Amino acid sequence: xxxxxxxxxxxxxxxxxxxxxxxxxxxxxxxxxxxxxxxxxxxxxxxxxxxxxxxxxxxxxxxxxxxxxxxxxxxxxxxxxxxxxxxxxxxxxxxxxxxxxxxxxxxxxxxxxxxxxxxxxxxxxxxxxxxxxxxxxxxxxxxxxxxxxxxxxxxxxxxxxxxxxxxxxxxxxxxxxxxxxxxxxxxxxxxxxxxxxxxxxxxxxxxxxxxxxxxxxxxxxxxxxxxxxxxxxxxxxxxxxxxxxxxxxxxxxxxxxxxxxxxxxxxxxxxxxxxxxxxxxxxxxxxxxxxxxxxxxxxxxxxxxxxxxxxxxxxxxxxxxxxxxxxxxxxxxxxxxxxxxxxxxxxxxxxxx
Amino acid sequence: xxxxxxxxxxxxxxxxxxxxxxxxxxxxxxxxxxxxxxxxxxxxxxxxxxxxxxxxxxxxxxxxxxxxxxxxxxxxxxxxxxxxxxxxxxxxxxxxxxxxxxxxxxxxxxxxxxxxxxxxxxxxxxxxxxxxxxxxxxxxxxxxxxxxxxxxxxxxxxxxxxxxxxxxxxxxxxxxxxxxxxxxxxxxxxxxxxxxxxxxxxxxxxxxxxxxxxxxxxxxxxxxxxxxxxxxxxxxxxxxxxxxxxxxxxxxxxxxxxxxxxxxxxxxxxxxxxxxxxxxxxxxxxxxxxxxxxxxxxxxxxxxxxxxxxxxxxxxxxxxxxxxxxxxxxxxxxxxxxxxxxxxxxxxxxxxx
Numbered sequence: 001x002x003x004x005x006x007x008x009x010x011x012x013x014x015x016x017x018x019x020x021x022x023x024x025x026x027x028x029x030x031x032x033x034x035x036x037x038x039x040x041x042x043x044x045x046x047x048x049x050x051x052x053x054x055x056x057x058x059x060x061x062x063x064x065x066x067x068x069x070x071x072x073x074x075x076x077x078x079x080x081x082x083x084x085x086x087x088x089x090x091x092x093x094x095x096x097x098x099x100x101x102x103x104x105x106x107x108x109x110x111x112x113x114x115x116x117x118x119x120x121x122x123x124x125x126x127x128x129x130x131x132x133x134x135x136x137x138x139x140x141x142x143x144x145x146x147x148x149x150x151x152x153x154x155x156x157x158x159x160x161x162x163x164x165x166x167x168x169x170x171x172x173x174x175x176x177x178x179x180x181x182x183x184x185x186x187x188x189x190x191x192x193x194x195x196x197x198x199x200x201x202x203x204x205x206x207x208x209x210x211x212x213x214x215x216x217x218x219x220x221x222x223x224x225x226x227x228x229x230x231x232x233x234x235x236x237x238x239x240x241x242x243x244x245x246x247x248x249x250x251x252x253x254x255x256x257x258x259x260x261x262x263x264x265x266x267x268x269x270x271x272x273x274x275x276x277x278x279x280x281x282x283x284x285x286x287x288x289x290x291x292x293x294x295x296x297x298x299x300x301x302x303x304x305x306x307x308x309x310x311x312x313x314x315x316x317x318x319x320x321x322x323x324x325x326x327x328x329x330x331x332x333x334x335x336x337x338x339x340x341x342x343x344x345x346x347x348x349x350x351x352x353x
Numbered sequence: 354x355x356x357x358x359x360x361x362x363x364x365x366x367x368x369x370x371x372x373x374x375x376x377x378x379x380x381x382x383x384x385x386x387x388x389x390x391x392x393x394x395x396x397x398x399x400x401x402x403x404x405x406x407x408x409x410x411x412x413x414x415x416x417x418x419x420x421x422x423x424x425x426x427x428x429x430x431x432x433x434x435x436x437x438x439x440x441x442x443x444x445x446x447x448x449x450x451x452x453x454x455x456x457x458x459x460x461x462x463x464x465x466x467x468x469x470x471x472x473x474x475x476x477x478x479x480x481x482x483x484x485x486x487x488x489x490x491x492x493x494x495x496x497x498x499x500x501x502x503x504x505x506x507x508x509x510x511x512x513x514x515x516x517x518x519x520x521x522x523x524x525x526x527x528x529x530x531x532x533x534x535x536x537x538x539x540x541x542x543x544x545x546x547x548x549x550x551x552x553x554x555x556x557x558x559x560x561x562x563x564x565x566x567x568x569x570x571x572x573x574x575x576x577x578x579x580x581x582x583x584x585x586x587x588x589x590x591x592x593x594x595x596x597x598x599x600x601x602x603x604x605x606x607x608x609x610x611x612x613x614x615x616x617x618x619x620x621x622x623x624x625x626x627x628x629x630x631x632x633x634x635x636x637x638x639x640x641x642x643x644x645x646x647x648x649x650x651x652x653x654x655x656x657x658x659x660x661x662x663x664x665x666x667x668x669x670x671x672x673x674x675x676x677x678x679x680x681x682x683x684x685x686x687x688x689x690x691x692x693x694x695x696x697x698x699x700x701x702x703x704x705x706x
Contacts, residue, residue: 098526099610107523107640109609165522166642169515170460173451242637244629256462257452262637266630276597277623283645284595284615287460289519290643292636 003126008051037065063125077133153304154296174235181240209338242266356479361404390418416478430486506657507649531587562691595619
């Protein structure tokens with residue numbers, strides 16, 4: 001079968017390979033992949049800057065944002081042929097840490113997890129995969145091919161869960177949310193903020209393309225200025241860019257008792273000159289919280305499935321700005337000016353942008 | 354009666370003044386002050402760097418760490434003559450914000466609170482005060498003059514409450530605590546960490562004086578090196594120095610899913626060159642939390658009273674390294690090499706260091 005494979009650590013080593021069908025394993029679910037979303041982590045892996053192959057191998061099957069359809073499922077698995085499913089990306093070590101042991105592999109404390117398509121486990125960028133039933137999450141059939149948005153949405157379901165749990169450390173009546181970055185993560189963060197009834201301001205650099213309309217389509221406000229220019233301080237900030245100067249600005253501009261969620265990964269080695277004393281003083285005197293979040297566990301995938309089920313499907317489909325057939329997978333990697341989410345279509349050889 | 358007063362904003366303006374007795378107010382408790390603790394905020398006010406007088410006045414009665422004894426209490430107040438009491442420092446605005454309205458003035462969201470001895474309310478550095486019963490917290494009579502430690506302990510009771518509430522955002526099994534700074538706040542943080550059964554490492558610069566023994570007396574470890582030299586990463590860090598480079602180091606050296614509590618106020622304007630991208634990346638990929646905390650509400654004073662009641666009284670009395678009579682109040686301000694907590698004694702004219 002066909003698979004997009006890459007040699008982690010070597011730039012531009014990706015290719016469409018012919019690999020063996022997944023080996024039949026007892027109590028596993030055979031899934032045909034319908035679609036694969038492309039994200040920043042994939043691009044980093046393709047550049048040779050991130051990723052680890054399975055032990056003893058050179059190449060890794062790419063892809064962690066997937067949508068598949070069940071071809072065969074064992075009895076009692078809760079899944080049947082035809083179900084739409086998404087694979088969970090992270091898998092705990094067989095000897096789990098205390099968090100992995102309770103299913104919170106997203107909070108792994110010893111770093112021994114593996115991740116499909118990223119870290120030591122083949123990804124979902126191939127025609128068929130076999131997974132244990134508990135590594136799959138069912139998607140509402142009404143969502144159809146929009147189910148490929150489940151994995152990125154799970155990241156925000158976790159972020160929102162953590163924001164709300166941390167926020168409730170004291171009396172908590174948030175009203176205003178700031179989201180920095182109007183890429184897929186920022187837009188899904190905004191969608192979930194609006195679902196909670198919050199006022200949401202979104203900050204991004206671009207003035208044209210689909211982002212401003214996507215933001216306004218959610219009833220949120222779109223800004224291209226500086227954080228300091230926003231009319232009021234946010235109670236909740238979700239930072240989705242990883243841009244160092246913006247990370248600092250949102251920490252400074254949080255409301256008293258505000259919660260800043262860092263959800264964007266930066267590259268290291270970007271040094272700024274910073275008044276750390278002033279920043280510490282404002283965090284202390286205002287009881288502010290700053291926290292980082294990554295990955296998601298099963299309850300976040302399930303919360304994400306609920307969030308997508310109640311979202312406006314016309315809006316969700318506008319989030320996917322290009323669909324590229326598997327035969328032209330390389331077109332999905334090269335960023336085009338107005339891309340938001342780009343998806344590789346594994347079924348329709350003739351789909352195009 | 355005598356009072357230590359100061360003109361906020363003017364350095365070295367403090368003096369022992371003669372002021373009017375507190376006016377009799379219905380349903381108020383008359384308290385004679387027994388002792389006043391001196392802290393960093395007092396020193397800042399004395400330097401003219403902080404503090405606000407009551408509206409329409411030039412001078413402020415100093416002092417917010419107090420111990421008093423009830424002289425007269427209204428029936429039904431829950432207090433009787435002879436009770437040891439401590440005044441709560443912060444008072445919400447008559448038109449409270451949503452946090453102040455539920456008694457969480459420590460989390461005030463609009464900054465309109467006032468503070469005895471700091472912000473627009475006379476402090477407790479005078480012979481007698483009158484307060485409403487709900488502005489006083491009763492101290493276990495067995496604590497005696499150690500009750501003056503209640504207010505600083507309340508700061509840590511809040512810090513620990515917030516650490517535990519934030520930590521429980523996910524599965525949480527902390528073992529190791531790092532405390533930076535072995536002043537009164539760091540030592541009380543350590544005491545409360547040990548009461549919870551945690552292993553505690555304490556980092557400070559000094560190698561002599563009482564601090565190493567005070568730390569070891571709690572069954573904690575004392576270090577004078579760098580954060581990076583500690584044998585293991587802490588699950589919980591309580592930063593009590595406000596020193597900018599240490600603030601950055603503890604953020605970097607927190608364990609995955611670690612919680613860093615910033616409890617030390619820095620001066621602003623101390624610029625460091627910092628790899629913000631690398632710091633953001635490690636906060637995100639490790640699910641780390643950093644939060645600031647200040648002040649305390651009634652439930653924290655009550656938790657602090659419990660923590661002091663179960664502490665070793667011999668250890669607590671070693672924390673108070675000098676007692677100075679009111680007539681020599683100025684001796685309490687000038688820092689001496691081995692000071693930990695210095696207390697001004699309002700009753701005993703002959704007490705000395």
